Amino acid sequence: VVRVLLDLLALGAPGLAYVAWVALGGGFAEMVEQLTGGVPAYGERLLGLWLADPEVLTKAPVRELGFFAVIAVVLLAVRLPGDRLGAAGRVASWLLVLAGAAAVVWTVVDGRFTGSSRWADVLWWIVAVSVPVNAAVARKVPWAGLLVLATGFMTSLSWGNDTPTLLTGTLALTALLLLSHVVPPRPRLARRWVTATAGLTAVAVCGWVVVARHDQAAYLDLGHDRLTADLGDVSPAMSGIRTNPSTYAYVRQIRDCLDRFPAPRTAVLPDNAFAYPAFGLTNPFPLEWPLPLEIVGDAPQRMLAKSDELNREGGYLVLFQTVPSRLLATGGPVPAEVPADTPVFTYLGLERAIQARLTGRVVTCGSFVGKYAP
Known part of the structure; x- marks a missing residue:
């Protein structure tokens, strides 16, 4: 004790x-x-994978979960009696385990190694089904499987990437191991080098597919072959980072604005948190990236109070983007200039409130509008 x-x-x-x-x-x-x-993140999309839209159970890759669940129930019925079913039970067990393994593999194939398809969620649920099946047959709790399940849940606790994609390999292997421990013992037919070769081949194939998918579906950007601009031309801090021409033009406009309107304190709102380390800026506001889920409690009041402080002290440049970040990710057009009355991009209206509160001179620069008090 x-x-x-x-x-x-x-x-x-x-x-x-x-x-x-x-x-x-x-x-x-x-x-x-x-x-x-604050607004909590408790894995609601993972736990309620099919609750919002039950039709996903008939679509890839979620349909494999239903297939696996049926296999698990039948496998449980076959294995609980032990060896009383004889050779027929052993053969049925192996066939069911192979079918379950096929469901795991097909989930990976259907998921196409992309986060948007929620294939990682399906693998997590497959492990969630495998754990009680393994525990019932083996008559002991598979603590390692429960640990993987808990880790997968924790990796989904995010406001953005709320899916255990980073743990998909472990989830798939855990499901296969839990299944393999359910079947009756069998003689070793394969040599170790055969097993090792098969494992290395699987790793190599998966690695090649991941690289290919990464090149085709960069995060919030175009395919690898269309990332033709190096942001190192804009700032040495971003050297080696390639992007599409639209995003390059957008970041270049930020650099031009900083050159045209120098100020000791600069903010670029809302989706430009990268600008502060990339250009060595001093952000006067308490939040660098005012996402909706960050605007909690007295956050709006503190942001507006800082605006009043800037009005009193001067020495600031606050830029507001008019081009949504999602448009940049698709390579959409970035205007060379915009009128001063162009609506700014905002999530909850906070940026417009800050724009209205600031009393500095109205400026425009590329696709940005701003308030400037040197």
Whole structure:
């Protein structure tokens, strides 16, 4: 008991130290408000994979989950009696396990190694089905499988990439291992070098497919062959980063704006957090990337209060983008100039409120509009 208490104390020590430090500094109430005022990410898309649209159960790659679940139920019925079914039971077990393995492989194929198809979610659910089947047949809890399942859930706790894509290889292998431990023991027919060769071949093929898919579907950009512009021409900090001509023109416009309207404090709102390290800017606002889920509690008031402070002190340039980031990702057009009254891109209207609150001179630069007080 004492050892368990000591372990629990060691586990909670960092959190307790943090709370104590904040409380000693007089910020306990603010800490509670911030922690309870945010919008949580609890894996709702993963846990409710088919709840919002049950029709996905008939479409790739989610349909493999239903196929695997049926196989798991039948396999459980065959294996629970043990060896009482004799040779027929052993043959049926192997056929069912091979069918389950085929479902796992086909999930990977149907997913095309892309996050948008939710194939990683399907693999997570396949493991979730495999764990109780393995536990029921083996009569012991597969703790390693549960650990993989928990890790997959944790990797899906995101506002953006809310899917365990980074763990797909582990999920697939875990499902196959859990299935393989369900079948009756069999004599070793293959030599070790055959098994090793098959494993290396599978890794090589998957690696080649991943590279090919990466080249075709870059994150928020065009295919590899259309990334013809090097952002190192705009800023040495981005040297070697290739992108499409539209995004290049957009980033180049930011650089031109900074040259035309120098200021000790500069903000580029909303989707331009990269600009601060890339161009060495000092952002005057408390948020560098005001995403909707970041605008919680008193965040809007603090952003607007900073606008009032900038009005009093001067020395700022605040640029507002008029071209949505999603348009840049598709290589859409970036205007060379826009009128001063062009609507700015915003998520919740905060950028428009900041634009209206600032009293600096209205400026335009490329596709950006802004407020400037040197």
